[in-house]
Amino acid sequence: xxxxxxxxxxxxxxxxxxxxxxxxxxxxxxxxxxxxxxxxxxxxxxxxxxxxxxxxxxxxxxxxxxxxxxxxxxxxxxxxxxxxxxxxxxxxxxxxxxxxxxxxxxxxxxxxxxxxxxxxxxxxxxxxxxxxxxxxxxxxxxxxxxxxxxxxxxxxxxxxxxxxxxxxxxxxxxxxxxxxxxxxxxxxxxxxxxxxxxxxxxxxxxxxxxxxxxxxxxxxxxxxxxxxxxxxxxxxxxxxxxxxxxxxxxxxxxxxxxxxxxxxxxxxxxxxxxxxxxxxxxxxxxxxxxxxxxxxxxxxxxxxxxxxxxxxxxxxxxxxxxxxxxxxxxxxxxxxxxxxxxxxxxxxxxxxxxxxxxxxxxxxxxxxxxxxxxxxxxxxxxxxxxxxxxxxxxxxxxxxxxxxxxxxxxxxxxxxxxxxxxxxxxxxxxxxxxxxxxxxxxxxxxxxxxxxxxxxxxxxxxxxxxxxxxxxxxxxxxxxxxxxxxxxxxxxxxxxxxxxxxxxxxxxxxxxxxxxxxxxxxxxxxxxxxxxxxxxxxxxxxxxxxxxxxxxxxxxxxxxxxxxxxxxxxxxxxxxxxxxxxxxxxxxxxxxxxxxxxxxxxxxxxxxxxxxxxxxxxxxxxxxxxxxxxxxxxxxxxxxxxxxxxx
Numbered sequence: 001x002x003x004x005x006x007x008x009x010x011x012x013x014x015x016x017x018x019x020x021x022x023x024x025x026x027x028x029x030x031x032x033x034x035x036x037x038x039x040x041x042x043x044x045x046x047x048x049x050x051x052x053x054x055x056x057x058x059x060x061x062x063x064x065x066x067x068x069x070x071x072x073x074x075x076x077x078x079x080x081x082x083x084x085x086x087x088x089x090x091x092x093x094x095x096x097x098x099x100x101x102x103x104x105x106x107x108x109x110x111x112x113x114x115x116x117x118x119x120x121x122x123x124x125x126x127x128x129x130x131x132x133x134x135x136x137x138x139x140x141x142x143x144x145x146x147x148x149x150x151x152x153x154x155x156x157x158x159x160x161x162x163x164x165x166x167x168x169x170x171x172x173x174x175x176x177x178x179x180x181x182x183x184x185x186x187x188x189x190x191x192x193x194x195x196x197x198x199x200x201x202x203x204x205x206x207x208x209x210x211x212x213x214x215x216x217x218x219x220x221x222x223x224x225x226x227x228x229x230x231x232x233x234x235x236x237x238x239x240x241x242x243x244x245x246x247x248x249x250x251x252x253x254x255x256x257x258x259x260x261x262x263x264x265x266x267x268x269x270x271x272x273x274x275x276x277x278x279x280x281x282x283x284x285x286x287x288x289x290x291x292x293x294x295x296x297x298x299x300x301x302x303x304x305x306x307x308x309x310x311x312x313x314x315x316x317x318x319x320x321x322x323x324x325x326x327x328x329x330x331x332x333x334x335x336x337x338x339x340x341x342x343x344x345x346x347x348x349x350x351x352x353x354x355x356x357x358x359x360x361x362x363x364x365x366x367x368x369x370x371x372x373x374x375x376x377x378x379x380x381x382x383x384x385x386x387x388x389x390x391x392x393x394x395x396x397x398x399x400x401x402x403x404x405x406x407x408x409x410x411x412x413x414x415x416x417x418x419x420x421x422x423x424x425x426x427x428x429x430x431x432x433x434x435x436x437x438x439x440x441x442x443x444x445x446x447x448x449x450x451x452x453x454x455x456x457x458x459x460x461x462x463x464x465x466x467x468x469x470x471x472x473x474x475x476x477x478x479x480x481x482x483x484x485x486x487x488x489x490x491x492x493x494x495x496x497x498x499x500x501x502x503x504x505x506x507x508x509x510x511x512x513x514x515x516x517x518x519x520x521x522x523x524x525x526x527x528x529x530x531x532x533x534x535x536x537x538x539x540x541x542x543x544x545x546x547x548x549x550x551x552x553x554x555x556x557x558x559x560x561x562x563x564x565x566x567x568x569x570x571x572x573x574x575x576x577x578x579x580x581x582x583x584x585x586x587x588x589x590x591x592x593x594x595x596x597x598x599x600x601x602x603x604x605x606x607x608x609x610x611x612x613x614x615x616x617x618x619x620x621x622x623x624x625x626x627x628x629x630x631x632x633x634x635x636x637x638x639x640x641x642x643x644x645x646x647x
Contacts, residue, residue: 019047024113024121025093030387030411031306031354032131034103038387038411039111041071041125042093049073049508051115053094060106060128067610071096071111074434077460077480077506078538081431088376090434090460095410097387097438099611104133132356135257135284135308137228141186145232148194149206162196163189163215163229164208172204186225191261193235197242213244213266218252223282227253231260241266251301255282264291269314273301275374279352283307287639290314296347296362300372302383304352309360311637313645316344316364318399320646322584323448325423326366326399346370351407353381355388361636361645363396367404368419374407377433386410394635395419396646397586401454402444404428405437410461412437416625418635420445420589425454426469435461435481440612441625441633442467443594448583450474450497452489455482458505458538465609468594468624470577472497472519478505478529478538484514486606486613488624490569491519492577498525498547502560505538507531511560513607515567515623516551526554563607567623571600589635590643596628603628 025042032038041053055068075092094113101107106128113123144166145159160166166189169181183189199205200213209215221227231237239261241247246268250256253272263269269290273279279301286308290296296314297307318324326342347362351372362368369390377384386409395402395417402419405412406428415438419426426444429437440463444452450472453464460480467487474497482504491499499518502511509530518525524547531537537544548554555561569575573595578587596602606621608614613621617629626632636645 019045020117022046022051022113022115022117022119024119024123027111027125027127028381029127029129030381032129033354033356033387033389034132034134035100035391036387036389036411036413037098037101037107037109037129037131038095039071039097039109040093040095040381040386040410041111041113042091044092046092046115048117050117051113051119054112054114055096055098055109057098057107057109060108065110068098068109069096069610072436072461072481073508074461074481077434079431079433079458079460081457084375086375086457088433095434095461096436097411097413099413099438101131103131106130132306134310135226135282137188137230137257138186138225141188141225142184144183144187144189146189146191148192148196151192151194162207163191167217167219170208172208173210176208176210182219183227185221185227185255188228188230190230190232191237192232193237195238195240197240198244200242200244213241214246214249216249217256220253221255223255226255226257226282226284228257228259229261230257236262238262238264240264246271250280250283251278251299253280253283256280257284258286258288259284260287262289262291263293267294268298269293269295270297272297272307273299273304273351275300275302275351275372277301279304280307281305285312286310287637288312292317294344295349298346298349300349300351300374302352302378304350305382306354307350308356309348310356310358311639312360313637313640314347314360314362315646316347318344318364318366318397320364320397321586323397323421323423323446323586324399324584342366350388351385353384353386353388357390357393359392359635359637361394361640363646365398366400368395368398368402369393370404371407371412373430377409384409385412388412390414391416392635393417394589394645396589396644397421399423401425401428404430405432406430408435408437409433410435414438414442415440416442416633418443418589420587420592422447424449425451426471427452428454428456429459429462430454431457432459432461435459436463437461438463438465439467440465443625444468445470445592446578446585446587447471450494455479455503465612466606466621466623466625468626472499474498474501476501476503476527478503478540480504480506481508483509484511485609486513486621486623488515488567488602490517490567490577492580493519493521494580496522498522498527500525501527502529504530505536507533511564513563513605513623514561515565515571515602515605517567517569523549525549526551528554528558530558565601565605567601571596571602573597588644594624595626595632596622596624598628
């Protein structure tokens with residue numbers, strides 16, 4: 001009997017050791033963007049979670065390596081929201097990005113998996129990945145000229161009477177779907193100045209869009225020979241939907257470029273994909289202007305990939321003089337301004353991998369930019385919301401959030417954005433399916449509900465670095481695997497509200513080197529939730545929360561924020577907070593100065609983060625989005641010379 005017991009104990013110990021060892025899975029290189037690279041590495045085992053993946057990289061041909069951020073250990077986090085039946089557990093693995101690389105450049109990237117308990121399978125991967133460049137027209141293709149119906153001057157050859165005429169050779173009436181002379185990959189359709197307004201109730205509509213006024217574009221070009229539809233440069237090119245639902249339906253297209261157009265008076269400017277039906281690949285929309293639209297660019301399809309939506313002005317239909325919000329939490333329906341009507345939804349909304357949404361100016365929408373909430377991610381890593389960049393955008397007056405990463409899976413990068421006036425949340429992860437999402441160097445001003453980051457529906461895998469947030473971070477829905485560094489959270493003296501809440505559901509968390517401006521006359525200022533050893537707190541009880549009146553007391557009790565500091569508005573050159581009692585007020589970015597005062601308390605008070613802030617100007621990185629002594633960040637389209645974009 002004793003012999004059998006000893007054998008059973010030895011077998012149990014061997015099984016436990018085997019579970020602690022790491023079995024490497026298939027390494028995944030995600031779709032590269034222009035400025036970042038993303039990677040995933042599934043594993044099994046590592047029950048004690050002490051495995052790690054070190055990263056280094058270099059330009060192909062260089063001899064010296066650079067240290068990258070280690071991949072984030074993910075797995076076991078529970079993502080759920082019972083109302084919709086969402087219930088997902090993050091698979092075990094690692095994921096992460098190499099940040100701030102150069103466009104159009106090949107990099108050699110090395111990933112080394114280690115575990116004190118042992119590794120089986122391939123423990124080192126070295127891959128070469130090339131970043132993308134901004135899509136451009138093919139120089140060797142045909143040039144087709146389109147003129148508006150009322151053009152009475154000279155015309156360049158070959159010329160056509162509408163987009164559909166040049167694109168398909170389409171005719172009028174029933175003949176509008178006879179497509180016998182299609183454009184070819186590499187062609188450029190130059191659209192000359194004028195008004196292109198559909199007359200959709202006219203059987204022989206000159207735009208060849210009878211009944212619905214939609215330009216349905218389905219051709220398949222290639223990455224090296226895209227099909228381009230571009231303003232000719234001889235004046236404004238205006239596509240007016242005259243109140244229709246969609247102007248361009250491109251969800252069956254591949255590698256199309258739209259450049260320099262004005263799209264107005266329609267519900268949807270570009271419809272690019274429907275969930276579980278079809279979606280576009282390689283869509284580019286740049287240097288365009290959208291006016292009076294409900295959506296700018298929209299896809300929900302998991303196979304939509306590699307969009308480049310950049311340097312556009314996108315203006316919705318929402319109230320331009322008041323921040324209203326969309327629920328009774330913001331304004332009761334019987335309140336002074338009534339409830340928010342969904343007249344405009346998103347400026348840009350995407351799903352699928354590899355998208356870039358950069359340097360757009362967006363105003364008067366429910367949300368400015370979003371990833372489709374979608375639900376349980378697809379199993380195919382190339383058919384889900386991963387490796388997406390959202391940066392350099394200027395966002396004004398959103399009746400919900402500035403940026404929603406709500407259906408993101410891995411390697412969502414939200415950085416260098418500016419948002420002023422959001423009713424319900426600033427930057428959102430509701431939820432995130434394992435992550436990481438990187439929120440860094442973003443600005444937020446006037447977010448009345450105290451939700452600087454909307455971390456809701458139990459998201460997991462969150463890096464929050466170097467943000468300047470004028471408002472409280474008060475979300476209490478527990479989240480997992482969140483890490484805060486080098487941020488500024490400045491309160492507005494909001495009655496009854498503390499400055500900071502940490503709601504950690506699992507033991508993987510960290511917070512340090514952040515600056516806080518507490519609200520005057522409020523106790524407590526800091527709230528903390530974290531599990532006891534061996535537990536999680538996805539459904540916390542009131543007694544699970546801890547509250548602290550000062551940062552020092554919070555530090556002593558939790559061991560976090562060893563280098564955190566309290567600050568005030570004198571850290572800025574010239575900035576005052578929004579009026580906490582005027583939730584409906586509208587502020588303007590050009591009136592706000594977020595630059596730090598040289599020598600102030602927030603200068604040189606941060607920690608070094610590889611690939612993110614190693615080029616700091618002083619003794620150490622500064623706190624917040626803007627580094628003192630460095631040129632200020634630019635927001636919105638490169639071609640836009642004056643502010644504000646929305647007036």
